[in-house]
Amino acid sequence: MKKQFSLFLLSTGIILGSVSMTGCNSQEVNAQELVKEVEVNQEVNQLDVFGKVEAATIRELAVDFPATIETIDLKAGDLVEKGTQLMTLDYESYKNEMIKKEQEIQLLKVEREAAYNSLDPQSVTINQKNSELKTKQNQLSNGTDPELIKIEEQIKILDQQISIAEKDYEVSKSLIEVGGISDKELKDKEMSLAELKNNKYQAENALKQLTTSKQLEVDSLKGSIDSLQLTVSNTSTEKASKVETLDIKIQTAETELKEMKAKLTKAYLKDKAIVLDQKEGVVYEILVTEGTRLKGGEPIMRLIDPSKLTALVDVPEAFINKIKVGEKADLYLAASPDDAISAKVSRIAQAAKVVNGENMISVELEVTENQAVLKQGYEVNAIIYY
Structure with a gap:
């Protein structure tokens, strides 16, 4: 194939077969003689374009x-x-920062233990209840309460079962009209569907009741903490606040250390x-x-990725409506201009661009064989068949 860099050729090839006749004269045709006539009139529409090999990603x-x-x-x-x-x-400096973070956590834990040991019994109770309160509040707000999750999963399963049962029931209603099933079988399916819906209703009510109950637990804990705080001195309150502050610092530092370590776990990082x-x-x-x-x-x-290369060609706006995704194409490389590489149209851009003063649409051609011969940046001539 002759390489064309600036000419876009829309071609139509017409092939005419020959007509052959055996054993006849201009006056008459003998019925015993074989007369064979073949005529081929085949149109092949193609679009010659130019582009480059590009990486898919x-x-x-x-x-x-x-x-x-x-x-x-x-x-x-x-x-x-x-x-x-x-x-x-x-x-190495990053590794040293992680070591420092680990040491910081250890020091905070020592300080927290000392602060906790200095608390009076009531302050210890307040600290424990505060910790319990935070856990319950987080579970409710984040939807991570184990008991609530269990009921929510049951409701999801019931939804799936109801969907299947409803489809089965509708099919059964159409079958009974032609005698495919008995009235009793249809009634059983109807009762089974009703039972599933009732189970879902009960599960949803149980979820609401349990959610309300857990919110009441949170409110009760808050009230209990408020009552206890009225009976402790300001000094005890300050000590309890210090323990809570240290708990937050420890949690923050541990999260930071975890994130630092995670950055060293990339698959492409080895030592x-x-x-x-x-x-x-x-x-x-x-x-x-x-x-x-x-x-x-x-x-x-x-x-x-050399196994995921495509050819990106420019098609003039005037011809873009002639081609569609999935249509066949042949690619020709400058290194081997006579060897066709099979491809197909995999994508047509939805916006035009201006190339040398002419509106062009980028068309992606996916190679369907002999991918290994393509290299990033290679120039290609392509024929798209439509």
């Missing part, structure tokens, strides 16, 4: 914590396999190295240099 790798790039072990365009080392990092964690990839772009200091969250490189 570009994956971005990022480091979520402060670090310094020590080495970069590849270049843009390299094809790498799973487990290949891409870069190495120095993040100090960044490695490829997918089957294979092509390095599309390296965004850092050796010695770059990362604050956390910055992307370090972009990768493409």
Whole structure:
């Protein structure tokens, strides 16, 4: 195929077969002789377009914590396999920050224990009730109360059973008209459906009653705490408040430490190295240099999956209505212009763009065979058949 970079050709090929006749003269045809006539008139509509091979998706790798790039072990365009080392990092300072956070938590716990031990019996009771109150309030507001969840799950199951029973009942009503089932069988199905609906009604009432009961427990706890606080001194109240404050600080610090550790659990992070964690990839772009200091969250490189490449071609606006998603296409590469690669239209953009003064629509062609010969950025000629 001759490569065309600026010409878009809408072509129609017409193939005419030959007509052959055996054993006849211009005057008459012998009935015993075979007369065969073949005529082929086949139209093939095609659109010749030009474009490039593009990655279906570009994956971005990022480091979520402060670090310094020590080495970069590849270049843009390299094809790498799973487990290949891409870069190495120095993040000793980040590890030290985690150690400091662990020490902070330990000190807070020691301080909390000392503060708790200095409380008088009534203040201890207040502290315990406050802790219980927070738990109950959180469960109600977040929908995490185990007893309420159990009833909610029962209602979901009953909803599914009712839906199935209603469909079965409707089918049975149509069957009874043609004698497919007996009146007794239909009545049984009706009673079964009614029983399921009644069970759901009872479960919903139980849920409302239990929710109300638990809210009353919360209100009762609040009242109990208020009454106890009237009997303790200001000093005891301050000590109890200190314990509560330390509890909050410990919880906050533990959450922060958990988040810090989670940032080191990325599949592509192995000790100090960044490695490829997918089957294979092509390095599309390296965004850092050796010695770059990362604050956390910055992307370090972009990768493409070589098994998920597509051809992106530009189709003139005048011809876009002639093609549809799913229609066949052939691709031709500059490296092998005579070898067709089978493809199909997988996406048609819903907005036009201007290319060299002409309105164009981007059309994505998905390769259906011989994907391995495609490379990111290759130029392609394509024929779309419609």
